[in-house]
Amino acid sequence: MTHIVTRLCLRDTACVEVCPVECMVLGFPEEEWPWLYIDPDTCIDCGACVPECPYEAIFPEEEVPFDYEAPPGVWINNTKELLPDGQPFEGEIDGHPVKLLNAKQLQGGEILDLTEDIPPNYEFFSEGPGYDALEMANQ
Numbered sequence: 391m392t393h394i395v396t397r398l399c400l401r402d403t404a405c406v407e408v409c410p411v412e413c414m415v416l417g418f419p420e421e422e423w424p425w426l427y428i429d430p431d432t433c434i435d436c437g438a439c440v441p442e443c444p445y446e447a448i449f450p451e452e453e454v455p456f457d458y459e460a461p462p463g464v465w466i467n468n469t470k471e472l473l474p475d476g477q478p479f480e481g482e483i484d485g486h487p488v489k490l491l492n493a494k495q496l497q498g499g500e501i502l503d504l505t506e507d508i509p510p511n512y513e514f515f516s517e518g519p520g521y522d523a524l525e526m527a528n529q
């Protein structure tokens with residue numbers, strides 16, 4: 391089991407420092423990997439990251455909602471393929487500075503299946519850059 395980051399992640403990295411096993415990696419390149427990702431083989435399910443996220447984007451895997459009802463004004467972030475009407479955004483959201491390549495603010499009431507966001511968390515480490523993204527971020 392692991393914890394999962396969903397499309398509610400706005401890349402502010404507020405969660406990274408608290409992880410005792412350093413298994414949280416910001417996605418690069420952002421157009422392919424728009425969130426932060428948790429290494430499922432290393433996560434110990436301690437839950438420390440959950441309250442750190444200002445956007446409530448992190449869930450234990452078995453609690454990721456398939457019927458998430460978007461609160462008014464909530465932002466989602468995804469690839470252009472999966473969020474074709476998204477736009478770049480730079481500014482403050484709920485008091486935190488964020489910079490996003492493809493995001494969208496919802497009106498509220500939309501029902502989202504956030505379990506669709508589980509596979510990319512695994513694929514980031516099995517097929518994507520995984521921990522190499524840490525070096526990409528410093529280039």
Ligand code: SF4
Pocket residue numbers: 395398399400401402403404405406426442443444445446447448
């Ligand atoms: S704190 Fe939340 S929004 Fe920020 S990077 Fe972590 S999961 Fe994403």
Ligand code: SF4
Pocket residue numbers: 393408409410411412413414428432433434435436437438439440
């Ligand atoms: S649940 Fe604990 S181990 Fe897993 S990513 Fe969050 S802080 Fe790290």
